Amino acid sequence: MSDGAVFAKKPELALAQSKFAALNGTPQQREEALRKLLDGIKQDKMAAFHAQLVAEGVLGKNAALQKELNTASEAELVDLDKKVEEAKEEQGDLEQNESSIHRAVFLAQIGEEEKAHAAYEEILQRATTTLNQKLDIVFGKLRLALFYYKPQLIQKEIKRAHELVDKGGxxxxxxxxxxxxxxxxxxxxxxxxxxxxxxxxxxxxxxxxxxxxxxxxxxxxxxxxxxxxxxxxxxxxxxxxxxxxxxxxxxxxxxxxxxxxxxxxxxxxxxxxxxxxxxxxxxxxxxxxHRFLTREMRIRSYAQLLESYLSLTIKSMADAFGVTQVFIDEELSRFVAAGRLHCVIDKVGGIVITNRPDTKNAQYQGMIKQGDLLLNHIQKLSGIISM
The missing domain is CATH 1.25.40 (Serine Threonine Protein Phosphatase 5, Tetratricopeptide repeat)
Incomplete structure (x- = not known):
């Protein structure tokens, strides 16, 4: 494409991240995210996206800004439509496809999700669309799916991208x-x-x-x-x-x-x-x-410390992590009960005793079990053959 840099960046995924931070971050993070959102919306003339954020309560209503965005985006769409018509009359298939793609990119840029997907899909189905153009269109659809976080569509476009890349990406x-x-x-x-x-x-x-x-x-x-x-x-x-x-x-x-x-x-x-x-x-x-990740990292740290000792006191473990003994006791009890940590807690003595799994014995028992299954299959097979 003649302007791949523009194509590759619209819509700006950073704005989707800013929207998320504005809803879930700390007060300071929210303030920064809202500033970035408004700056991005104004820069990219995102009329439809701005209207969506106002409807969702992410941004306050601003009729003057909405009118300004509508006017700017409509004017640019008229200009892009004109270029598409000129390409049909005066240029070849490659240039016609590129002008159509630029129009689809702009629809994606301003937040017209469904119209952008439809425009991309129409170009994708043309017999004159080249492999590289198809790849860029699929990446564009993938960006849209990521921007609005549509899991099923993301999976579909990743699969489609793999198929095209394998053909010569x-x-x-x-x-x-x-x-x-x-x-x-x-x-x-x-x-x-x-x-x-x-x-x-x-x-x-x-x-x-x-x-x-x-x-x-x-x-x-x-x-x-x-x-x-x-x-x-x-x-x-x-x-x-x-x-x-x-x-x-x-x-x-x-x-x-x-x-x-x-x-x-x-x-x-x-x-x-x-x-x-x-x-x-x-x-x-x-x-x-986030809860899964923080839990797994805590389990990993506890297991790493316990691996170095046959036993250690709850106090020394609490001191090592900079927390209270009550916290460590509750954490270890929960993870031991769930089978995530191999140790025993002696609350009377205030000691944690490691209880590492015997991997060699487990492998031996597994081999015996698999051997028994194999013998059973052989006996059944021999019975069938003798009949």
Whole structure:
């Protein structure tokens, strides 16, 4: 496309994030988010999106601004319609498709979700649309689905993008698709898949239209923190040059990972609280998982400490995490009962005794069970053959 940069950025996903922060952030975060929302709406002439936010109660009613946005967006649509007609009369198929795509992009930009999807789909079905144009259209539809967060549509467009990329998509589009999938997997609590894609495209991330580098690293690092072994987190995340470069923008994420690796558990708890406030509570992709993520990280830290001891006092454990003995007792009791921590709590003695699972014995018992099943199948098979 002649203007791929414009196409790639509309609608601005940062505005969808600002809307979410305006509804779920701290008072300071809300104030900043509302300012960004209004600036973005004015800059992109987002008449339909502004009307939607007013109807939802996110923004206050402003008739003068709405009228100004309507006038500006309608004038530009008239101009784009004129260019589409001129392309039909004077130019070839490629130019006609591009002018139509620019019109669809503008519909997406101003917040006309359904009209934009319909316009994209019409161009996609044309026999004259090239593979690269089809890919860019699918990415445009995917952006719309992400902007309004339509899970079924996101899955559909990701599948469609894969099919087109496999037919001949270039490196840039493949990499962009990986980044989108990484964030999508984060939103679906599929952190193992997200961490794999994050590591694959970390060094080649070039999708600022999806989110900034620091935001991408924040989401990917949190996914890795839940599922990746401690040694791999150190090598592939904490010490990765791309991560080191942006730690100033996400200090609590960096502090959380480093303090856990260095066994500084009190610092880890403080950083985890900061991660929840600064990132999890205002991320439109991770918010629904914030309790799961903080719980899993606490379990991981408890298990890491207990792994080093046969037993330790509740007091020493509480001191290590910088919390009260009552808090540690309640936390451990809940996680032990759920089978997430392998230890026994002696409340009389105030001691936590580790009770590591015997993996070798479990493997032996599993082998015996599988052997019995195999013998049963052989006996049944021999009976059938003899008949």
């Amino acid at each position: 270039d490196w840039d589009r493949r990499n962009r698709l990986k980044a989108i999938e990484c964030i999508w997997y984060c939103s679906q609590r599929q952190f193992k898949e997200a961490s794999t894609l994050f590591i694959e495209c970390l060094s080649t991330y070039a999708s600022p239209e999806l989110m900034s580098m620091s935001e991408f690293i924040c989401h990917g690092a949190l996914a890795c923190a839940v599922v990746m072994p401690r040694s791999e987190i150190k090598k592939k995340v904490i010490d990765a040059p791309e991560v080191v470069e942006v730690v100033g923008a996400i200090p609590n994420v960096d502090k959380m990972l480093r303090s856990l690796y260095d066994c500084r558990y009190a610092d880890f708890f403080v950083a985890l609280a900061g991660v929840e406030t600064d990132h999890l509570n205002v991320s439109r992709y991770l918010f629904v998982h």
